[in-house]
Amino acid sequence: MSGAIRNPENRKDAFLASPASKMISDEIISRVVTGEYIVFTGFCDVHVHFREPGFSYKETIYSGSRAAASGGYTAVCTMPNLNPVPDSVEHIKEQLDIIERDAAVNVLPYAAITVGEKGEELVDIEALAPYAVAFSDDGRGVQSEEMMRSAMLRAKAAGKMIVAHCEVNSLLNGGYIHDGAYAEAHGHRGICSESEWAQIERDVRLSEETGCAYHVCHISCKESVDIIRKAKARGVNVTCETAPHYLTLDDSCLKEEGRFKMNPPLRSGEDRQALIEGVLDGTIDAIATDHAPHSAQEKSRGLEKSLFGITGIEIAFPVLYTKLVKTGIIPLETIIKCLTENPRGRFGIDGSDDFCVWDPGASFTVNPADFISKGKSTPFEGEELFGRCVLTVCGGKVVYK
Numbered sequence: 001m002s003g004a005i006r007n008p009e010n011r012k013d014a015f016l017a018s019p020a021s022k023m024i025s026d027e028i029i030s031r032v033v034t035g036e037y038i039v040f041t042g043f044c045d046v047h048v049h050f051r052e053p054g055f056s057y058k059e060t061i062y063s064g065s066r067a068a069a070s071g072g073y074t075a076v077c078t079m080p081n082l083n084p085v086p087d088s089v090e091h092i093k094e095q096l097d098i099i100e101r102d103a104a105v106n107v108l109p110y111a112a113i114t115v116g117e118k119g120e121e122l123v124d125i126e127a128l129a130p131y132a133v134a135f136s137d138d139g140r141g142v143q144s145e146e147m148m149r150s151a152m153l154r155a156k157a158a159g160k161m162i163v164a165h166c167e168v169n170s171l172l173n174g175g176y177i178h179d180g181a182y183a184e185a186h187g188h189r190g191i192c193s194e195s196e197w198a199q200i201e202r203d204v205r206l207s208e209e210t211g212c213a214y215h216v217c218h219i220s221c222k223e224s225v226d227i228i229r230k231a232k233a234r235g236v237n238v239t240c241e242t243a244p245h246y247l248t249l250d251d252s253c254l255k256e257e258g259r260f261k262m263n264p265p266l267r268s269g270e271d272r273q274a275l276i277e278g279v280l281d282g283t284i285d286a287i288a289t290d291h292a293p294h295s296a297q298e299k300s301r302g303l304e305k306s307l308f309g310i311t312g313i314e315i316a317f318p319v320l321y322t323k324l325v326k327t328g329i330i331p332l333e334t335i336i337k338c339l340t341e342n343p344r345g346r347f348g349i350d351g352s353d354d355f356c357v358w359d360p361g362a363s364f365t366v367n368p369a370d371f372i373s374k375g376k377s378t379p380f381e382g383e384e385l386f387g388r389c390v391l392t393v394c395g396g397k398v399v400y401k
Contacts, residue, residue: 258306293375
């Protein structure tokens with residue numbers, strides 16, 4: 001891409017005035033000045049799995065945070081499906097010690113909503129609140145309405161947000177991809193959209209009742225967009241995220257490979273269009289990766305038997321830029337808001353000294369062997385994408401170049 005492009009954040013001057021710019025090569029500075037490179041606030045991902053403690057063969061704070069930096073991210077929020085689960089002060093401090101030692105960017109851990117994420121007993125929300133960015137049982141929906149109501153009341157009193165993976169267990173029926181055309185044609189068990197939106201509907205009602213700040217993880221279907229849009233119109237304190245793969249792929253793209261298996265699943269083209277419209281009209285606040293690395297063995301068992309989850313943080317912006325911005329579907333300004341201003345504002349994460357610098361004209365072919373992450377499973381393998389991160393600055397320090 002030749003010539004200057006407009007910087008939607010106007011971060012160029014701030015970057016050039018920052019102490020970090022004095023440590024950067026003249027070539028990078030020159031290309032920033034001319035507009036060949038574009039500068040954004042460091043990206044913020046409020047939904048990642050760095051797998052440590054407990055599952056470091058999949059990912060570690062060390063590898064995950066460096067993968068994040070290479071994707072332009074300077075702040076990430078790590079989900080609590082770990083071992084031990086961060087369901088006590090002792091357990092979350094174990095994770096915080098690793099973060100202090102190994103993290104290349106700002107890593108903020110979630111605490112669980114329930115002990116062991118088992119949905120049977122609430123954690124000590126008041127004791128955990130000073131250590132956790134928010135509370136979530138990600139990977140599992142809280143099935144009990146009364147327990148979720150109590151969690152919301154206590155989280156509100158503690159000044160914390162409830163962040164929910166919404167899934168009604170009784171509606172899953174052993175499914176593992178979307179209950180749509182591909183599942184029917186290939187004899188797979190499907191996951192119905194109602195398993196997601198029915199619990200969102202319940203939780204939105206509870207948020208309205210309790211006044212608790214509520215954020216919905218990785219929405220994937222048109223009904224979820226509609227419920228959240230209407231709730232926002234009523235003034236409910238609710239926000240939500242979706243992921244790059246839900247905005248750019250649907251179940252017509254599926255192949256019989258584990259790299260296409262995630263939860264929630266890729267849904268229909270109609271659902272994907274509804275998500276795009278939700279980003280455009282502000283119903284969807286954030287784009288989070290749900291970066292969920294597994295070992296090669298765990299992802300090599302096909303659609304039915306591979307574990308849920310894909311790797312995404314290193315190529316998230318190139319996917320969005322190539323498939324949505326360059327095609328004119330979503331403006332760059334809107335994408336950047338969903339990666340920076342909106343998630344940082346909602347979760348109270350400062351990024352004033354954080355920058356990422358991109359060459360939007362650079363193209364590359366996705367080769368998972370090149371990933372810094374231990375996870376190599378991506379549905380975008382082999383695709384040509386545009387946009388290469390050339391520099392990431394976190395807290396005034398260069399963390400990727």
